[in-house]
Amino acid sequence: MLTKYEPVILFSIRKLAICAGLFLMCLHSFAQEFTFSGKKQRQSIQFRCIKNLIIIPVYVNDKGPYDFVLDTGVGPMIITEPSIIDTLNFNLMRKIRLSGLGLETVDAYVSQNVEARIGRAKIKHIPTAILKEDLFNLSGHLGVKIYGLIGYSFFNSFIVDIRYSENRIIFSDLDSHVKYRGSKVPITIENLKPYVDVEVEIPDSGKISTRFLMDTGASHALSMEMLNGAAFPLPEKRIKANLGMSLSGQIKGYVGRVKTFHLGKYAFSDVVAGFPDFESISKKIDLSFRNGNLGAEILRKFDVQFNYQEKFMYLKPNNFAKVPFQHDMVGMVVYLDQDQYKRVIIGEIDEGSPAEKAGLCPNDQIIGVNFKSIDAYSLNDLTEMFKSKADRVVIFEVFRDNQVLFKVVRLEKRI
Structure with a gap:
C-alpha cells in the first residue's frame, strides 16, 4: 500500500504532464520571458547535481532561494510546496486536471500571478501549476528539500550552457555573442519540450531512426517507450x-x-535502458511526439548548450563521457522520510535481487552502512555505491520491528 512517503518513481523521476491545452492557452497572454535587469547579458551560477539532476536556487515572489529541479521535461513551472506562496486561496484559483506516467489524474491549480527569479534574471506571470502536496516526493527521493520544477520559460529565454563537468550553468541573452563548443545537433520544440532525432540498434531490426524527449529531469539514461x-x-x-x-x-x-545509441556524431554502447509496460504508459502519456525519453545519465556526459529559439544544441564530451553505464546492483530504492527525523527507508525491492536474497524488506530503516552511521552518507552516495562494482559486499544495519539486524548484500551485475 502506497504511503505518502513512498517514492513516486524508482528508476527515474517523471513529471506530471499538463494534459489540458486550455491551461497553456489561458496563460499565453500573461506569459513573459526571463530578462536581465540593466545591461546585464550573461550570468553564471553553480548548481548541485544529485542523482544526475540539476538543482538550482530559485526566488519565488521575491522570497527564497528555494531549490528547484531545472528540467527540460516540463513546460509550465510546477510548484510542489505551496507554502512558499503567500495568501494562496485555492478556492479562487483555476483548477485543472493533471496526469502523467505513474500517476492517476489529480487536481492542480493555475496561478497567473507568480514571479520567479534565477540569478539576476526575472520573469513576471510565469505559467505555473501548483500542487497542494508533493506528489512526486522529490525531496524524499533526492534527500534535499525540493520546492518545484522549472523548465521551458527559462530555456526559451536564453542560450543555456549546462556544464555538467563544472556543475555550472551560463545563461546568455539571445542576442548576445556566444561561442559554441563541440558538435551541433538539431532539436525540435513540441508542446514546450525539446526532442532530438537519434539512432538506436535493436534486436532483429539493426539501426533505426527514432525521436526522444531530452529530459534533464530524468535521472536515467534511456526509457524505451514506443x-x-x-x-x-x-x-x-x-x-x-x-x-x-x-x-x-x-x-x-x-x-x-x-547495444548502440547514436546522438549526433557520438555513439554509446551497452546503454542501460528501461522498458516500461507499453499498455500502462500508452494510457498515461502522449507518445505521439516521441519513441522514448533521453535522460540525464546520457546528457551529463556532455557540456550542453541549448538554443531553443534557433532549434539546435551543441554537445561537447566531458570527463564523464567514457564512464560506463551501470545499473543498480542492489535492486532496491531508498528514500528519506522527511517527517520522521530524516530516516532513510527502504522502498520497493526488485524480485530476485541481491537485496531480496539478503533478507532486506520494504519499510526497513537503514541506520548504518559498512559499520558507519547512515548520517555519514547522502542518498546520492548510496546510489553511487549501489552501482559501483560487482561482487562488492555492502553490510546494512537496519531497524525492523524494534530490532537491529545486520544484512550482507553482495552487489550483482544482473544485465
Missing part, C-alpha cells in the same frame, strides 16, 4: 523491475541494455 505504435523489442538479457510507483500501484517493466 516503436511503430507498439512496445520496443526487449533485449535478450533483461530483468524485471519496478520502474515506477503510481497512486494506485506499481508500473512494471524491464531493465536491459541497448
